[in-house]
Amino acid sequence: MNNIKHRFEVIKAVALVTYKEWSAYRTHSMVSIFVGPVYFLVQYFIWNAVYGNQGAALHGLELEQMLRYYGAIALIGYLTMDFADWNLQMLVHSGKFLTFQLRPIHHRFFALSQKLGHRVLGFLFEFLPCFLIFQFIFKIDMIPKYLGFTIISILFAFFMNFYVNYCIGLSAFWLVQASGIRNVFQALSSVFSGALIPLVFFPDFIQKLLFFLPFQYTTYVPAMVFSGSYTLAGISMSIPQIVLLQGIILLLTIGLSEVLYRRAIYRFTAAGG
Amino acid sequence: MKKYLMIYKESMRVSIASAATYRANFILHSIITLLGNIVFPLVTLLIYGSGASFEGWSMYEVLLIQSIFTMSTGLSNMFFGGMVWNTMEHVREGTFETVLIKPVDCMFYLLATNFGIHSFGVVAGGMVVFIISLVHVGNATIVMWLQFLLLFLMGLFVMLGMELLMAATSFKWVANSRIPEMYGSVRQFGNYPQTIFNKSIIYLTSFILPVGMIGFFPASALLGRLEWWMLVSIFPCILFLMLGIWVYRYMVRLYEGVGG
Amino acid sequence: MTNEFYKTNRKERAVENIISVEHLCKKYTTYKRESGFKASVKSFFHREKVYVDAVKDVTFQVKRGDIIGILGPNGAGKSTTIKMLTGTLYPTEGVINVMGFSPYKDRISYVRNMGAVFGQKSQLIFDIPPLDSFRMNKAIYGIPDKEYEETLHTLIEILELEDKVMRPTRVLSLGERMKCEFIMAMLHNPPIVYLDEPTIGLDVIAKQNIREFIKQMNERGTTFILTTHDLEDVQQLAKDVIIINKGEKVFDGSIADLRRNLGNKKVVELTVDSYSEKGIVYGNKNIEIRGTTVISELSHQKTTLEVDTDVISISEFMNELSSQYAFTDISIKELSMETIITKIYKETGNKE
Secondary structure, eight states, X not given: OHHHHHHHHHHXXXXXXXHHHHXXXXXHHHHHHHHHHHHHHHHHHHHHHHHHHHOSOBTTBOXXXXXXXXXXXXXXXXXXXXXXXHHHHHHHHHTTTHHHHTTTSOHHHXXXXXXXXXXXXXIIIIIHHHHHIIIIISOOOOOOSSHHHHHHHHHHHHHHHHHHHHHHXXXXXXXXXXXXXXXXXXXXXXXXXXXXXXXXXSOHHHHHHHTTSSGGGXXXXXXXXXXXXXXXXXXXXXXXXXXXHHHHHHHXXXXXXXXXXXXXXXXXXXXXX | OHHHHHHHHHHHHHHHHHHHHTHHHHHHHHHHHHHHHHHHXXXXXXXXXTTOOOTTOOHHHHHHHHHHXXXXXXXXXXXXXXXHHHHHHHXXXXXXXXXXTSSSOHHHHHHHHTOOGGGHXXXXXXXXXXXXXXXXXOOOOHHHXXXXXXXXXXXXXXXXXXXXXXXXXXXXXXXXTTHXXXXXXXXXXXXXXXXXXXXXXXXXXXXXXXXGGTTHHHHHHHTTOOOHHHHHTHHHHXXXXXHHHHHHHHHHHHHHHHHO | OOHHHHXXXXXXXXXXXXXXXXXXXXXEEEEOOOOSHHHHHHHHHOOOEEEEEEEEEEEEEEETTOEEEEEOOTTSSHHHHHHHHTTSSOOSEEEEEETTBOXXXXXXXXXXXXXXXXXXXXXXXXXXXXHHHHHHHHHHHTXXXXXXXXXXXXXXXXXXXXXXXXXXXXXSOHHHHHHHHHHHHHTTOOSEEEEESTTTTOOHHHHHHHHXXXXXXXXXXXXXXXXXXXXXXXXXXXXXXXXXXXXXXEEEEEHHHHHHHTOSEEEEEEEESSOOTTOTTTTOSOXXXXXXXXXXXXXXXXEEEEEETTTSOHHHHHHHHHHHOOEEEEEEEEOOHHHHHHHHHHHHHTTO
16 A cells, blocks of 8 residues: 555656656647647648548548547547657666666656656647647547547557557667667558558558557557547457457557566666666 | 858768768668658558549649659758758757857858758659659650759748748747747648648648648649749749848847857 | 785774675676678677676675775776676676665665765756756655655755755756755665765866765765775775776775885985986986886986885985985975876786
8 A cells, every 4th residue: 555655656756857847848849739730731631632522431431530530649649649769768878777777666667657747748738729729620529439438548558659669668778779670660650550541541451460560559549449430451349349459458568568678677787788 | 152062062971971881870761761751652542542532633643742742851851951950959059159150151051061861761762753653644845844943943942941940940949849840740731732722721832831832833843734823932932042041140140149 | 016915804893884795796798709701700600608707706895884985997897896786787696785685686675775876877857956856756765754854954955055956957067966966866865875986077176065075974874885086086085995906806995004005105206407427317217226216207307206115214215316316306295096096906907
């Protein structure tokens, strides 16, 4: 019990400090209030032109669903955005990772608390304004069909993003040029997470493959849960089913990050990093 | 002018030499930018692959617009992009004085010394898609090519003007590293056939912030779809560049006055 | 002089040991790198393992309330030893016991009871006031409110940082930042604090402030383990010194012992007015005075000699010197710390 209380105190303190740290860059976050709606506007015209010509649904998506999809991925992005990979790599390469080994805290726990603080900032200065703009100025219905499941799915995506990126960051313990891996992963993620276009547009074999890759669980899945129905590679799942699958994948990722973390720490403490 | 060309030459040499030293890194980086380049025609390919289209435009016509847009942004990153970051860095670290004490015009100097070979992959990727699209959309006459080159150059003017404006803001609005993202988003309006947008956006992107010049207008010239009012956009492009130069110089003078 | 000569043990004091290290070893495995194309292709398939002994059979004790300086040239095994003491590196062999903890086995519970300041690895967060970073560590270490307020108040007072801790870290001077690093490391009142290059890059006044602070905290009972390249730190702070070279402990004792072990020597700086016909001093290491050697010649006129006062007394030396040479200026000094240390490094390093 005491332990849980202590952990909560740590989360609170680290999140608060991170919030304050990044508050100095509030204006940086607020750039999103401009950028988000502009990108959305571009998508708005693109899909209006595409559907205007074609009329019927594309891959089972109506125009309105398509626009809601792009609104949702923008908003989900603000809530789950993560740079644990970059952060960890920087700590390892600068040698500052050591200062965490010298304190009674697990770095991953610290980093997760940091992300929480950072995303509270994102919630206030990116998510809320953009939500209001989408909802009331662009008149796109941004209220999810199943609010509870959507929140759970976004939370899972939040953790998924973190644990996956943390694994990528851990590569810095083995590689000097770990930024290469990070860039490749980010490039793949930008295409296959669904942030570019709904994944149902991809060829069938890629859609099948995507079930076994981490990408869709960070963006496409929560966006589809938001919209109220999930389909990929011709497989339709009910919302509870896909959220459950997302949770299982998340657990696997957490397990993987734990294995990698232990190996990395063994390497760090056996060889001196 | 000759002095700056010499500086440019030196800077290019250094950039290429350092890319050669970290060859593995450079190759990896190029592969990544190439991967990133696969993305730009991807959405178009997937849309047309689904049997849908942008009304009134064939797939290769759209790809031509987008490849020209990509080449333009790639060239601009290569030649102008480094300057924004470099100015920001100098202002943040308080080292801009080291530039001011040199016996050269600081704007030209920063442009010349910040040549970046790493965007080569972007230009190359754009070029490949450009050639493929060109083969499919048919022949362009010499006049059309000349029009294209003129408009493409104007597009670069807009890019340079914008980069200068962004660099200039960093003197006052100390290094908001996300400002380029704002331009990056607005620029997207030049990446698609303009006919899909509504009237006010067409006016805005043709005459006020002429990002249409980055991709759509030059592509229209090659496709023989050029209209007379598109040529009017040349004036705002030139004005934009002049504005960029003027604001940048003004901010430098202001900085000298305050920071000296 | 043999290595054994330096390995005198410090006098036993009736205080408990806070650290005891026995037969500590650290071996690294690396792979042999060969040049040439053929060799590099070969090494692609089969690499020859090479073992490097970073630390070899090091044994020492530290008493509660001490300040110990660990010295050694770069790559001697100092930081490897410190990392093993702080629990961030596993030893290959040997036993470390710090306050009953085995650092690498009980890391989490151990680090609650120690502090560390690494001069080149900041714990402070750059963009916000140190006070916020302190609060974060308060939570991480689970320091009770009352204890936190008291300790913070005391530390801020001693370090004279009253108004500084509210300002963003980035606007503080290097010296102020280092002071804040000390607060960061000592908020939880650790009985033992490791310092790695704590005065690096600081100006003279800031260095002196930090040293005063360490002294004061030591008087309040904190044990410090200090590694540094600044011998002034050691001279002013350390009660005892451990010197490590090529992974081995080559000296362990007080600073007075260190001087004594090298013999009673004086340094004589001599300025000669002109070439004397007996000018043997120039370019000739064989001085014809007993117990005297030339250390360096700055110019033809200036020479530094080392005189062993066990062989020849200073008055005898002066007599002989003035009978042989004409000089315009002379100064007689103690052997500097730097000279002593350099000698030890050289003598213990060249044995292979």
